[in-house]
Amino acid sequence: MPYRLSALSRRHLVGVHPDLVACVQEAIALTPQDFRVQEGVRTVARQRALVASGASQTLDSRHLTGHAVDLVALVGGVPRWDWPLYYRIVPAMAQAARSLRLPLIWGGTWAYVGNIQTAEEAENAVIVYGDACRVKGRRPFTDGPHFELDRRAYA
Numbered sequence: 001m002p003y004r005l006s007a008l009s010r011r012h013l014v015g016v017h018p019d020l021v022a023c024v025q026e027a028i029a030l031t032p033q034d035f036r037v038q039e040g041v042r043t044v045a046r047q048r049a050l051v052a053s054g055a056s057q058t059l060d061s062r063h064l065t066g067h068a069v070d071l072v073a074l075v076g077g078v079p080r081w082d083w084p085l086y087y088r089i090v091p092a093m094a095q096a097a098r099s100l101r102l103p104l105i106w107g108g109t110w111a112y113v114g115n116i117q118t119a120e121e122a123e124n125a126v127i128v129y130g131d132a133c134r135v136k137g138r139r140p141f142t143d144g145p146h147f148e149l150d151r152r153a154y155a
């Protein structure tokens with residue numbers, strides 16, 4: 001049985017770009033892992049607080065402009081943060097992005113997700129991203145719940 005967006009998720013999509021809303025709506029019907037929209041549009045004040053706490057690294061967040069969503073995995077209706085759950089959401093968002101032809105970026109790798117078809121591929125992509133960061137002497141910053149429309153196509 002496909003999952004459906006809750007009233008809370010739909011409220012959190014208010015103000016989000018319609019293309020990204022369409023992607024989330026298509027993904028919830030495809031995903032084997034239930035999720036909810038935890039956050040869509042964010043205020044500057046909240047973004048400042050998140051950066052101060054280390055939860056975000058930029059004041060130029062795509063959430064400020066309605067080009068990003070955070071999808072939180074639900075197990076029995078309860079939010080969970082374990083990575084394997086997120087690897088199962090990614091292929092659904094990727095499939096939706098492919099069908100809608102959206103340049104969708106995932107916070108697990110900060111790259112296009114459109115090519116990811118399985119949970120294993122999502123997990124491997126995070127490993128490859130982490131290795132690439134370390135080669136450059138940078139610490140990887142991964143954000144499994146986060147998806148955004150590429151700013152090169154959506155300013």
Ligand SMILES: [Zn+2]
Pocket residue numbers: 063068069070143145146147
């Ligand atoms: Zn986010």
